[in-house]
Amino acid sequence: MNKNKSPNLASTLNTSIDRRRFLSGSLATGAALGAGSLMSGNVMAMSPQKGGTLRVGFTQGATSDSTDPATFNNDFMFTYAYGVFNNLTEIAPDGSLVPELAQSWQATPDAKTWTFNLRHGIQFHNGKELNSQDVIASINHHRGEKSKSSAKPLLADIASIKAVDTYTVEIQLTGGNADFPFIFSQYNLVIHPSNGNGIDTSSMNGTGAYKVKRFEPGVGALYQRNENYWKEGRAHLDEIEIILISDPAARLNALTTGEVDLIDRPDLKTLHLLKRRKGLRVEQTTGTKHYTLPMLSDVAPYNDNNVRQALKYAIDRQEMVDKILKGYGVVGNDHPIGPAMPFFNNELKQREYDADKSRFYLKKAGLNKLDIKLNLADSAWGNDTVNAGVLFSETSAKAGINIEVVREPNDGYWSNVWLKKPFCASYWGGRPTADWMFTTAYADGVSWNESRWSHEKFNQLLVSARSELNQERRREMYFDMQSMVHDEGSTIIPMFGNYVIAMNDKVQHGQIASNWDLDGLRFMERWWVS
Structure with a gap:
């Protein structure tokens, strides 16, 4: 990778999905996110070995973490979910969607009725056999009127869900959704056993590869292999x-020092030193992760799109990639659809730093200058978030925008600052489809719409594109939505970052998924030690 110059997002080719196969095939093939793992060949070539212990130093996790899947909001809990439980579907290392607890699925031609056929003989850790009621209870847990689950908007189109028999679940939607099975690969849509009145949210009884031996929110966890795990290899x-x-x-x-074997999100400033250490290595994966600066669109001055445009032109994206990501990423273009994703708009002109244009939009807003606060904590982006804010303040000052960077405590940032302060920082691991990403964070009224942005035409297109089965028309819709977010949205997206991890040479794996950090956060069941 060239660290001196980040590739322009618009230079990357668009990809497409074969919807006919997806809707009718027993093994649904999704859109490959683009295998982007950069690693030494001997890691890929080694055969898996049984045994041993993997110790992982993790960035995220909080004392407030709960085993209620509706509350999962950090990598510590996502890892717990994928290690202890299973989903109906899984995103494979090559980016395709493959069966997990559902061995197959079918849809009607209008993509409004979906039938999921469960595997037979799958047991929870306590010996109970998986059945349709477990799936229904687990899904309905996120659909309740009082639910604040991030999965709730993804499930909003479900009109009814029923058990056809012990191993078959039928879901009726209010409108077609060509991507519907993708949703069930999400970390909080893991399957719990039904207790007859929903699910027990305190239960750690899953069907997954590992059982919980110790679980201490804010401290760590210890997992032990499920000797009866149903997946071979x-x-x-x-x-x-x-x-x-x-x-x-x-x-x-x-x-x-050997206290751990693997760490996520290493400090990018010190990677050059780490690479010199014998027995240690650094790996990166190009995927969907992006960094955001959301502005609450219903709070002045951010309720004026001219102000938002002025700020978008006042940030030097390339400088951010060079100095904050140390070249481990690419410049962003103020929309969340990454170049490896289906329907990426490769025709949208890349926005670049332009102090004169920033001043132009400031004057259109009736302002000669602008004084604002940007509330940041380093935990928001994982590393160097506050320094990124300082860089932004330096470039924006040339346009007459004075940004006061307010350093917030790392502890409590996500509960006290994000979604509450008018201008702050966030990051997203991204989602495998455009509909999923837009529905989670940009649709009107959803709980994780971090800028409270509301755009009538965007929301209409979002619903229409979801059920559109004509690929060319669907492409046009998603291109239009990306343009709307780029031109009128209330979020600055300066960078897409590579997933970077560091480990000792004992840690081994195959091809790495690019839909999230650490092999789509499924490293627990996929990786091994030599």
């Missing part, structure tokens, strides 16, 4: 220990 490790180490220097030190 998975669950190689005897035990996996997750240790929460939020400080990047301490996390790196834990790796270099």
Whole structure:
């Protein structure tokens, strides 16, 4: 990768999905997100080995973490979900959608009725056999009137759900959704056993590769292999220990001293030193992760799109990639659809730093200057978020925009700042489809619409594109939606970052998924130690 110059998003080719196969095939093939893992060949070539313990130094996790799947909001809990439980569907390392607890599915031609056929003989850790009622209870847990689950808007189109028989579930939608099976690969839509009145949210009884031996929110967790795991060629490790180490220097030190074998989100400023250490290596994956600066669109001055445009032109994206990501990423274009995703708009002109144009929009808003606060904590982007804010303040000052960077505590940032302060920072692991990403964070009124942006035409197109089966028409709709977010949205997206991890040479794996960090956060069942 060229660290000196980040590729323009618009230079990347668009991809498409074969919907006919997706709707009718027993093994549904989704859109490949683009295998982007950069690693040494011997890692890919080694055969999995059984046994051993993997110790992982993790960035995210909080004392407030709950085992209620409706509340999952960080990588510590996502890992718990994928390690202890299973989903109906799974995103494979090559980016395709494959069966997990559902061995197959079918849809009517209008994509409004979906039938999921469950595997037979799958057992929860306590010996109970999986059935249709478990699936229905797990899905309905997120659909309740009082539910605040991030999955709720993804399930809003469900009109009815019923058990056809012990191993068959039928879901009727209010409108067609060509991507519907993708939704069930989400971390909080894992399947719990039904207790006859829903699910027990405190239960750690899953069908997954690992059982919980110790679970301490804000501290860590210890997992032990499920010896009766139903997937062949998975669950190689005897035990996996997750240790929460939020400080990047301490996390790196834990790796270099041998306290842990693997760390996520290493400090990019020190990677050049890490690469010199014998027995350690750094790997990166190009995927969907992006960094955002959301502005609450219903709060002045951000309720004026001219102000939002002025801020979008006042940030030097390339400088951010070079100095904050150290070249481990590409410039963003103020919409969340990454170049590896289906329907990426490769025709949209890349927005670049332009102080004169920023001043132009400021004057259109009736302002000669602008004084604002940007509330940041380093935990918002994982590393160097506050320094990124300082860089932004320096470039924006040339356009007459004075940004006061307010450093917030790392602890409590996501509950006290994000979604509450008018201008802050966030990041997204991204989603495998455009509909999923837009529905989660840009649709009107959804709980994770971090800028409270509301756009009537965008919301109409979002619903229409979801049920559109003509590929060319669907492409046009998603291109239009990306343009709307780019031109009128209330979120600055300066960068797409690579997923970067560091580990010792004992840690081994095959092809890495690019839909999330750490192999789509499924490293627990896919990786092994030599």
